[in-house]
Amino acid sequence: MSNPRIPTDEPKAILPDEGGAVDLGGLGIHWKIDGNDTDERFAVVHHPIAPRTLAAPLHYHHNEDEYSYVLEGTLGALLGDDVVEAGPGTWVFKPRGQWHTFWNAGDTPCHIIEVISPAGFENYFRELAQAVGDMERFAQINEKYALDMDFESVPALCERFGLTVTEL
Numbered sequence: 001m002s003n004p005r006i007p008t009d010e011p012k013a014i015l016p017d018e019g020g021a022v023d024l025g026g027l028g029i030h031w032k033i034d035g036n037d038t039d040e041r042f043a044v045v046h047h048p049i050a051p052r053t054l055a056a057p058l059h060y061h062h063n064e065d066e067y068s069y070v071l072e073g074t075l076g077a078l079l080g081d082d083v084v085e086a087g088p089g090t091w092v093f094k095p096r097g098q099w100h101t102f103w104n105a106g107d108t109p110c111h112i113i114e115v116i117s118p119a120g121f122e123n124y125f126r127e128l129a130q131a132v133g134d135m136e137r138f139a140q141i142n143e144k145y146a147l148d149m150d151f152e153s154v155p156a157l158c159e160r161f162g163l164t165v166t167e168l
Contacts, residue, residue: 022129026053026166029129035119043122045114049073049104054163058101058153062146064121066094066114068102073110076161077102101153103163121145 019031028048035043047068049055058078068075068091075086079093079100086092094100104110116122124145131137142149154165 022125023048024129024132024166026050026164027055029125031122031125032113034122038119040119042115042117043119045116045122045125047112047114049075049102049110049112050164051104051107051109052163054101054103054154054157054161054165056101056149056166058099058150058157060099060148061094061096061121062148063096063118065096065117067117068092068094069113069115071111071113073104073108074106075102075110075112076105078157099150101157103157103161105161 014032021028021030023029026049028046030046030048031043032046033042033044035041047055068077068086070086070088070090070092072088075090075092077084077086077092077094077100080098084092085105092102094102124141124147127141127144128138131141157163158165
């Protein structure tokens with residue numbers, strides 16, 4: 001899960017099994033393009049999401065925007081007060097400064113490509129994977145990455161949208 005890439009100006013292809021991966025109990029993270037490959041302009045991760053799984057509590061990014069492209073399945077998202085469902089080929093924009101969350105709204109796996117801008121937040125997932133089950137460390141990581149989370153939102157989100165929750 002380390003970030004071994006060295007920035008380069010040479011073209012390259014990233015194969016499906018490259019980049020490292022972790023599964024957080026329903027939400028997967030596959031690192032594809034790290035910030036050090038883009039002069040920190042953006043990063044890309046692939047998120048497989050298990051059926052009917054909430055990917056995260058309501059949360060609020062202070063520093064980065066997220067752009068989710070649905071490859072397969074149905075992505076549900078709560079963006080402020082708006083609920084959207086997006087199928088393959090659809091982009092969902094989750095801007096910084098807006099409370100949001102997302103989930104797999106279907107009964108089959110959902111796969112999204114997430115573009116994070118600016119880069120840096122892709123490393124949040126690396127640190128989070130090392131802190132599973134340690135809520136004190138989890139809170140420190142959220143603070144480091146200027147991420148506010150509303151953990152109390154989880155039961156209502158799961159009930160409202162018929163979801164289970166990832167293990168953090």
